[in-house]
Amino acid sequence: MRNMYRVFIGTLLAAMSNSGKLRIGILGIQGAFQEHKVALLKAHEAAKCDDLSNWTLDIVDVRSRGDVTDDLDGLILPGGESTTMSLFLKREGLDTVLREWMAKRRRVTWGTCAGMILLAENIEHQKEGGQSQLGGLHVTVSRNYFGRQVDSFEADVTVSSNTLTGSCEDDETCRGVFIRAPAVISVDDPRVKVIGSLTFTDRQQSVRSVIVAVQEENILATAFHPELTDDTRWHRHFLEMVKQNKTSI
Ligand SMILES: NC(=O)CC[C@H](N)C(=O)O
Numbered sequence: 001m002r003n004m005y006r007v008f009i010g011t012l013l014a015a016m017s018n019s020g021k022l023r024i025g026i027l028g029i030q031g032a033f034q035e036h037k038v039a040l041l042k043a044h045e046a047a048k049c050d051d052l053s054n055w056t057l058d059i060v061d062v063r064s065r066g067d068v069t070d071d072l073d074g075l076i077l078p079g080g081e082s083t084t085m086s087l088f089l090k091r092e093g094l095d096t097v098l099r100e101w102m103a104k105r106r107r108v109t110w111g112t113c114a115g116m117i118l119l120a121e122n123i124e125h126q127k128e129g130g131q132s133q134l135g136g137l138h139v140t141v142s143r144n145y146f147g148r149q150v151d152s153f154e155a156d157v158t159v160s161s162n163t164l165t166g167s168c169e170d171d172e173t174c175r176g177v178f179i180r181a182p183a184v185i186s187v188d189d190p191r192v193k194v195i196g197s198l199t200f201t202d203r204q205q206s207v208r209s210v211i212v213a214v215q216e217e218n219i220l221a222t223a224f225h226p227e228l229t230d231d232t233r234w235h236r237h238f239l240e241m242v243k244q245n246k247t248s249i
Contacts, residue, residue, distance in 0.1 A: 021056045022242050024074045028061035029088050031080030031114065035227040036235075040076075043235035052239060065097045072101065074108040074242035077115030077134075079179065079225055082143070083127040085114055090132055102136055108218045108242045109136070116221040117141055117182050124185060137219045138189030145183035145210070145223075146200070152179045155198060157212055157224060163195045164233040165240055174231055176212065176224035183223055184211035192216040218245055 024040060026033045037059050044057045060067060062075065075098070077085075089095040102109055111119040118134050120141035146153070157176040161169050176198065187194065196213025212223040220241065226234035 020054060021058055022073050022239065022246065023058040023060065023069075023071050024076065024239075024242065025060050025062040025067060025072045026076045027078060027085070027115075028063050029080065029085055031078040032112075032225060032227050033061065033076075033078045036076050036078055036112075039227045039232050039235045040239065043232035043239060046232060047236065047239075052236075052243060055243060057239075062094075063092075065093055068094070068097045068101050072107070073246050074238065075101070075110070076238070077109065077111040077118050078227070079113030079115060082114040082117035082133075083131050085118060086131045086133060089118075089134070095132060095134060098134055099136075102134065102219075106218045106245065108220070108238070108245050110220040110222075110238045111137075112222050112225055112227065113179065113181055116184075116223055117143060119219055119221050120182075120184075121188065122186075137214070137216050137221055138187070138192055139184045139211075139214055139216075139221075140186040140188060141182045141223075142185045143182050144180050145185075146178060146181055149180050152177075152181075154178070155200065157196045157198050159213070160193075160195045163215075163237065165236050166233075174226070174233065175229050176222075176226075177228045178212075178224050181212070181223045184214055184221075187211070187214070189216065196222065 026036050040059055047053050119137040121135050121138050122140040124140060124142040154177050156173040159172050159174055161171050193215045194211050195215050197209050198212045199209045201207050214221050220238060
């Protein structure tokens with residue numbers, strides 16, 4: 001009885017705290033932050049008849065500590081150059097503020113490419129002297145896994161079943177744009193779910209499979225760039241994560 005009462009109060013409080021607004025910050029230092037904004041708006045617009053459309057979307061650029069406000073529900077760390085981005089974060093004192101923000105109420109963060117590197121707890125092929133990261137994602141990421149800029153490519157990524165909204169029992173594919181992309185070379189915590197993998201032919205002409213998308217509770221990371229395609233399913237997935245997190249608080 002007591003437990004039922006607790007659940008009832010919890011649900012009531014969740015409903016009351018449901019403001020109907022999702023505030024998303026995008027780290028706007030370099031890379032495709034504008035494209036992420038457009039893709040979020042498109043994903044939200046496409047959700048016309050679904051529950052997500054009851055929520056208004058508020059997108060803000062994050063460039064200084066003051067932009068990391070308490071009402072920020074989700075954060076996107078776009079691609080770019082992780083070494084430059086981590087130097088900027090450190091210089092502006094944004095690294096500490098963002099780590100604190102991520103830890104509070106387990107807010108939702110998505111890193112694409114360099115963003116994935118910033119979130120990784122362990123980095124292979126770091127810049128000489130090391131590079132500071134935000135961390136939180138218990139994986140080891142290898143920078144520039146597929147080679148240099150000229151080795152950038154597009155390929156189909158296998159996405160685990162039931163990951164993207166509307167998907168069902170079977171695995172499905174999405175188009176992945178890989179630009180000097182990293183890959184996850186080890187999963188270092190059982191909470192990390194592998195949700196995307198890529199089969200490719202390496203320099204020795206061996207066909208291999210590597211992890212390119214993972215989710216650890218409220219952290220999502222993709223080695224590729226969904227914001228550079230017309231496919232908004234990943235942005236929809238991220239918005240669903242943010243919404244779910246907000247309603248479960
Ligand atoms: N497209 C990208 O984000 C490239 C990432 C880059 N290789 C880095 O180490 O940061």
